[in-house]
Amino acid sequence: MSLTFVLIANTSIKEYIPGYPNVDERRELYKLNIIADSLLIDIEKKNIYIENIKNIFADDPFNEDVSEVKPSIFRYDTIKNIKSYNDSILRAEFENQSMYNLYFNESGQLAESSKASIKSFNFFIPLQGIITSRFSLLDKHYGVDLVTSHNEAVKATLEGTVIFSGWTLETGYIISLQHSRNFISVYKHNSVLLKKEGDHVMAGEPIAISGQSGELTTGPHLHFELWENGTPVDPQEYILFN
Template sequence: MAKKRKKRKEIKRKLLHKYRLVILNESTFEEKISFKLSRLNVFVTGSLLMIALIGLTILLIAFTPLREYIPGYSSTRLKKQATELTYKTDSLVRTLNYTNKYLDNIRMVLKGDIENNEVNRDSLFQQFKIDPASIDLTPTRQDSILRAEVALEDKYNLFERNTDKKSMVLFPPITGSVTMAFDAEQKHYAVDVVAPMDTPVKAAANGTVIFSEWTAETGYVIILEHEDGLLTVYKHNGSLAKSQGDVVRGGEVIASVGNTGEFSTGPHLHFELWDNGNPINPLDFIDFN
């Protein structure tokens, strides 16, 4: 015990033993600065300086751009740019997919093709169908009045009353004789109207030109997009008066009757009417006579 006590006193004495640090002028040996130090003071002061240095380094790394120069740390600005580019890329992909679908619809209209859908939408609701035998189908007085009103309506209204589309008036693009009517079974989704060469072709309704080019099979073609997903197509024109992106009014001249394209057999207008990707008979809505 005495040895341990003596050893502790010796360590304490060494730690608290005073030393004098003197800075002298080398030429004159004049004392400039002197410090009274002990081992304990040097240890405590050195420890505090190290802690302060470590803290300052951490602050510099955490709150200044200097951390970007340390391997393993990435720039906040670069992270932000990467995030923005990710969002932009996602938006571009969505826009590109939408554009591709839109172009596929235009291609389908140009070729007059209707893709077969393997899924029958009616079959999805088969389980919810009601057996007509369980319902009294005797028409009421109100139903008879409504049927009479519908029967007296103008047949050239574009959409029926039971649809949610806005009513739209369609102008005849040209007047003339219909030489070939709409025939879905023969895949002739249009009406062919004979007219003299260079007869002005007019827009059937207000819309925007989404296609105005030459095609080998159908010559000069112009397609207008109208509201509610309606498209009007004009083929075999002799010339085009509007370009893609132009906004036209109903009745405005957009082309002239011609005899262009491999499938043309004489001066006429091949006119198609499409509703949300489905061909409909123009004669149900337009009188060409």
């Protein structure tokens, strides 16, 4: 009996047992499992991204990075079953598919998660003015304040897409842009917004008119923030303000 079981379990004879999936069926099942895993990763990334946006407008930084999402379904090192020769060939075939390698690199992170050098970005000064308040995580001041005369053009610091254009009680008219490499720029206390959500803008393109809208202002100025992967960063480390 034991010999018969071993013979069936480790040879292609098991494929003739009613109900046991053949090679083509296992191939399709494996493919569907990979697709399902990648969809779960995409959903988790989108959920983190949405939470990032919510925290940005609430001035609440956090450290979750969408690039840190890792696969949760496939743990090949925990598989204990004895694989037949055909099963091993099938597994190797799919693990080498570019569809799979598109999502993960050798370290287990998303292949697209590597950051480009900051030198490849040409940040545009959003507004010519004098910095009166600098970036400070300790004081929860997540940007810089640029004092300028009223009704000056506020310009996009990088090429991007408008993801928010609206009003809040504390900071008045706000416009925010999504840029490549998970950068987001935020412009607050404007008097007029020139772009709407979904608009694509170029670096240096006017997106608003400066002002002093909102309760948290004592005069005409621009509060400018720069976020990277959901975390506020000091704009002066990226932009040479005059």
